[in-house]
Amino acid sequence: MTEESKKSGFSRRSVLGGSVLAAGIGIMGVGSMLPQAAKAKERNEVRPGDLDDYYGFWSGGQSGEVRILGIPSMRELMRIPVFNRCSATGWGQTNESRKIIMENMLPREKKFWADKGDFPMNGDVHHPHMSFTDGTYDGRFIFVNDKANTRVARIRCDIMKVDKMISIPNAADIHGLRPQKYPRTGYVFANMEHRVPMPNDGSVLDEPGKYHAVFTAIDGDTMKVVWQVMVDGNLDNTDTDYQGKYAYSTCYNSEDGVNLAEMTSSVDDWAVVFDLRAIEAGVKAGDFKIYEGDVPVLDGRKKAKSNYTRYIPIPTSPHGINTAPDGKYVIINGKLSPTASVMDLRKLPDLFKNKIKPRDTIVAEPQLGLGPLHTAFDHKGNAYTTLFIDSQICKWNIEKAIQKYAGKKVDPIIQKLDVQYQPGHNHTTMGETKDADGQWLISLNKFSKDRFINVGPLKPDNDQLIDISGDRMKLVEDGPVFSEPHDCIMLPRALLTPLNFPGFDNPMWDDLKAQAKKDGFKSLPEASGVIRDGNKVRVYMYSTAPVYSLEKFTVKEGNEVTIIVTNIDDIEDLTHGFTLTNYGIAMEIPPQGSASVTFKADLPGVHWFYCQWFCHALHLEMRSRMLVEPA
Ligand code: CUK
Ligand code: CUA
Numbered sequence: 001m002t003e004e005s006k007k008s009g010f011s012r013r014s015v016l017g018g019s020v021l022a023a024g025i026g027i028m029g030v031g032s033m034l035p036q037a038a039k040a041k042e043r044n045e046v047r048p049g050d051l052d053d054y055y056g057f058w059s060g061g062q063s064g065e066v067r068i069l070g071i072p073s074m075r076e077l078m079r080i081p082v083f084n085r086c087s088a089t090g091w092g093q094t095n096e097s098r099k100i101i102m103e104n105m106l107p108r109e110k111k112f113w114a115d116k117g118d119f120p121m122n123g124d125v126h127h128p129h130m131s132f133t134d135g136t137y138d139g140r141f142i143f144v145n146d147k148a149n150t151r152v153a154r155i156r157c158d159i160m161k162v163d164k165m166i167s168i169p170n171a172a173d174i175h176g177l178r179p180q181k182y183p184r185t186g187y188v189f190a191n192m193e194h195r196v197p198m199p200n201d202g203s204v205l206d207e208p209g210k211y212h213a214v215f216t217a218i219d220g221d222t223m224k225v226v227w228q229v230m231v232d233g234n235l236d237n238t239d240t241d242y243q244g245k246y247a248y249s250t251c252y253n254s255e256d257g258v259n260l261a262e263m264t265s266s267v268d269d270w271a272v273v274f275d276l277r278a279i280e281a282g283v284k285a286g287d288f289k290i291y292e293g294d295v296p297v298l299d300g301r302k303k304a305k306s307n308y309t310r311y312i313p314i315p316t317s318p319h320g321i322n323t324a325p326d327g328k329y330v331i332i333n334g335k336l337s338p339t340a341s342v343m344d345l346r347k348l349p350d351l352f353k354n355k356i357k358p359r360d361t362i363v364a365e366p367q368l369g370l371g372p373l374h375t376a377f378d379h380k381g382n383a384y385t386t387l388f389i390d391s392q393i394c395k396w397n398i399e400k401a402i403q404k405y406a407g408k409k410v411d412p413i414i415q416k417l418d419v420q421y422q423p424g425h426n427h428t429t430m431g432e433t434k435d436a437d438g439q440w441l442i443s444l445n446k447f448s449k450d451r452f453i454n455v456g457p458l459k460p461d462n463d464q465l466i467d468i469s470g471d472r473m474k475l476v477e478d479g480p481v482f483s484e485p486h487d488c489i490m491l492p493r494a495l496l497t498p499l500n501f502p503g504f505d506n507p508m509w510d511d512l513k514a515q516a517k518k519d520g521f522k523s524l525p526e527a528s529g530v531i532r533d534g535n536k537v538r539v540y541m542y543s544t545a546p547v548y549s550l551e552k553f554t555v556k557e558g559n560e561v562t563i564i565v566t567n568i569d570d571i572e573d574l575t576h577g578f579t580l581t582n583y584g585i586a587m588e589i590p591p592q593g594s595a596s597v598t599f600k601a602d603l604p605g606v607h608w609f610y611c612q613w614f615c616h617a618l619h620l621e622m623r624s625r626m627l628v629e630p631a
Contacts, residue, residue, distance in 0.1 A: 006403045043467055044072035044476045054429055054440070054490045057128045057142055061484030063590060064123030066144060071490050072440055074465055074479040082153050083123020083146045090587030092121060095596045096508050104166040106293060116287045126486040127177040129183040131220055135482035139222065139496050141323035141470045143188045145177040152177065152190055154223055164223040169293030170214050174198040176238035177239050179220060188218040191235035208256045214297060215274060217248060218563045225293065227283050229300040230309055231272050232256065237320050241345050242327035242434060248273045250332060252317040268313045271332050271343065272319060275352050278307040310351050312358040314341050320374030325436040329398055331375040331383055338374050340385055342401060343593060348561050364401035366412050368394045376428040378438030378468055382414065386423035386443060392416045393426060393443055393466065395473055415528035419464050421447040423425060425487040428468065432489065441466040441473065444485055452480050461485065481616045502593035509594050512564055514538065524594055525568050535560055542566045543576040543589060545615035550626045557631040566594040577612035580626065586612055604630040
């Protein structure tokens with residue numbers, strides 16, 4: 001309680017709670033006389049059995065995962081393990097997931113991880129973005145960054161599983177991430193935030209001039225890094241245009257500092273603009289150096305005076321950078337400055353021809369409030385900016401902000417809405433595509449404080465749903481979430497048609513299919529039996545509710561055992577599992593799919609394995625035995 005509220009005997013909470021309670025009693029008084037169905041449906045209400053209008057894909061922050069939500073219900077529908085180890089599905093333990101996670105690690109990482117359990121089991125996902133075709137979502141992939149371990153992963157949207165994961169060379173972490181919007185993705189751009197010496201071999205500590213950041217372009221189809229550009233300062237967030245010509249990133253720490261005082265000493269930082277055609281031409285012309293991983297690194301630093309980059313001064317420490325759906329404007333959010341800077345994309349060709357000065361590309365700089373972090377858009381030319389320090393969303397009009405900057409007496413601010421509390425990202429339905437529809441806005445708030453019953457020192461974040469279909473923003477729902485979604489995207493459900501069966505043609509099982517053939521089986525779904533190959537034992541079985549095809553099998557202590565389970569049930573929603581008791585092993589086997597796991601049989605005795613996904617009235621009986629004979 002604040003001093004003032006103590007005196008009055010009211011806290012903000014008790015006042016709010018009181019009014020909600022009073023309103024509730026009022027409704028109950030009337031409601032008790034009316035049949036339940038007569039109550040009008042709220043616009044965000046999704047009644048039992050009804051389906052949501054939108055898919056939401058949420059980053060999972062330091063949980064390392066991605067989550068699928070239904071909007072507007074805010075129900076969490078599914079989790080997609082990405083950079084985390086998943087107890088339920090075996091992600092990070094099955095041979096198939098381990099191959100995806102490890103095959104594109106850098107040689108130095110493979111060496112570092114070889115004796116430590118093979119790969120990092122954590123991640124920090126900030127930015128989930130779908131692939132685009134012609135300026136709008138195409139439903140193929142979702143790309144995510146791992147700030148913690150310098151990785152980028154790709155989720156296949158037909159089966160909602162990761163199919164590629166890569167480490168970014170010459171970088172120390174990956175923060176901002178965006179796919180190219182036009183003509184298609186194409187490039188996926190990834191920002192390195194924390195500058196390190198290059199090469200980072202331990203010989204340099206306090207020589208900031210030797211620290212660098214790189215801007216990375218990944219081919220979204222092959223998931224190979226195609227080029228990098230070295231820049232001054234560090235790189236925070238990034239976005240792309242609707243013409244396929246430019247990408248741009250915010251930069252704080254233009255001072256090249258290595259501590260807080262140094263990083264925030266200058267009044268100006270900048271946005272860096274990348275000219276994609278010039279960079280491609282530079283790669284072709286051989287104007288690059290190779291440091292790590294055979295990736296051409298071009299010099300886009302100021303002193304190189306190249307045509308690859310331009311640096312646009314922005315008040316200190318800008319953060320989010322968001323292209324408006326009209327394809328004309330980019331909003332650069334001030335963070336430490338109470339302003340947002342509006343960059344006009346149509347001025348970039350002249351900037352690169354040096355016909356205008358960098359600041360000439362800025363056509364508005366409205367005062368929005370304290371701590372502008374990210375901006376979302378509707379289809380009517382309005383912007384919605386999160387104000388972290390003010391705990392508000394500011395709705396403002398871009399054209400009016402431009403008119404005001406030009407000297408007209410207009411007020412671009414339309415409304416400020418309190419959110420609870422301290423918003424980071426926000427996002428509108430389809431708001432990062434040319435098809436923004438102005439229906440819903442999500443405010444991803446970093447603190448929930450008193451909004452939910454207390455669950456201890458670690459409290460959920462609060463993702464709030466805001467109805468933006470009318471003239472005024474209206475807060476309609478609180479959504480508690482586990483740490484710590486940074487960002488999300490929302491798209492109409494008609495844009496996605498996920499499969500009910502992954503299908504055996506999924507390349508994920510190519511290795512298993514080939515091995516099953518070699519082991520003499522007609523096909524993977526028909527494989528059942530034990531193959532002994534020296535110290536290696538491969539145990540094939542299929543599962544069909546409620547049994548595994550093997551009732552028991554025997555191995556010797558010390559054998560390297562690979563279990564290959566194929567789920568031949570062809571009923572949707574009929575997942576089986578394989579949990580090997582006291583061996584720390586569990587995996588999901590999707591209908592019409594396989595999974596495999598390898599372990600050392602070093603614990604003699606009878607060990608039951610059972611199915612952990614409820615699949616049948618006799619699900620509890622779905623279990624068999626492994627006998628490990630002592631050596
Ligand atoms: S960042 Cu977290 S609030 Cu990593 Cu996109 Cu701005
Ligand atoms: Cu199969 Cu439970």
